Amino acid sequence: MNKAKAYSAASATSPLAPATIARRDPTEHDVQIEILFCGICHSDLHYARDEWHDVLPAVYPCVPGHEIIGRVTRVGSAVTKFKLGDLVGVGCLVDSDGTCPHCKAGLENFCPSQVLTYGGPDRHKTAPVTYGGYSDSIVVDDRFVLRIPSNLDLAGAAPLLCAGITTYSPLRHWGVTKGKKVGIVGLGGLGHMGVKIAHALGAHVVVFTTSPQKKEDALRLGADEVILSRNADEMKKHAGSFDFILDAVSADHDINAYINLLARDGNITLVGAPTKPLAVSAFGLILGRRSLSGSPIGGIAETQEMLDFCGRHNITADVEVIPIQKINEAWGRMVRSDVKYRFSIDMASLKAE
Helix, strand or coil, rough: CCCEEEEEECCCCCCEEEEEEECCCCCCCCCCCCCCCEEECCCHHHHHHHCCCCCCCCCCCCCCCCCCEEEEEEECCCCCCCCCEEEEECCEECCCCCCCHHHHHHHHHHHHCCCCCCCEEEECCCCCEEECCCEEEEEEEEEHEEEECCCCHHHHHHHHHHHHHHHHHHHHHHCCCCCCCEEEEECHHHHHHHHHHHHHHEEEEEEEEEHHHHHHHHHHHHCCCECCCCCCHHHCCCCCEEEEEEEEEEEEEEECCHHCEEEEEEEEEEECCCCCCCCCCHHHHHCCEEEEECCCCCCCCHHHHHHHHHHHCCCCCCCEEEEHHHHHHHHHHHHHHCCCCEEEEEEHHHHCC
């Protein structure tokens, strides 16, 4: 068993603080990784503050982080896909049963026995639960380790392991290609990735925002048009014209305004997760044979596909790189949406602890 430096939360109300955690010695199928960067996802805060208690109750101490970029430092005897020095990533999952219909279909993200990168059952009994990427190292089964294209900026590549795949998966599932008209609702951590990926897929990309000051940035990221969603006349002009809309808003909003923008057989997919249920008008769906769906992350094969796609198109997240010592400040800013568009932790800073 190895000791690793980390930042952890001791309770739902305590700040993140330096800690020492246990990491297992690699088994024959494991990869040991020195963590170089870890993106900050809002899920990290939700879990650490026990805000998802009814779905995923927090266990303390907790070490968040599931947007991990690192370098391989050790491999088990049965590992053939990776070698020392490889640049790799770890996303939201570190294990699954491998035998259920979802796993056999390459959709480990739907496995009922999936193990989350943090807060999941530690099947190796190294700790009460799995510990995430706010740490200097991690040991992961090689099935859940991903290759990082060498041309990508590592700090910006970290959020691809969650924000990237969360937006890529539904865009691909619903057939977004050249010539499709695609809407992105909300220009935040998820939304800005949706714009970049939809643009690279060849779609005509329209960003919906409530903030006029975001127009210039949306166009810079790859949007063809920007619509102020509070402008009823502007919204009406686009009624019935969208093939697909990706809704990345986690606050309460009128979903029907966007359903009415869909063309016949159009789809709107939720990747944001409002805490309050959204009121949906049945007629908006029925009259255009439209559909409303949700989507989580993707499976491991699709996540690798996404990384390779981003490598070909040189896509990374727009990030602000911070030292681990500023993590509590960054979480406060994230709550206030005071970041464009994701934070990425430089784990070299952890050596100073």
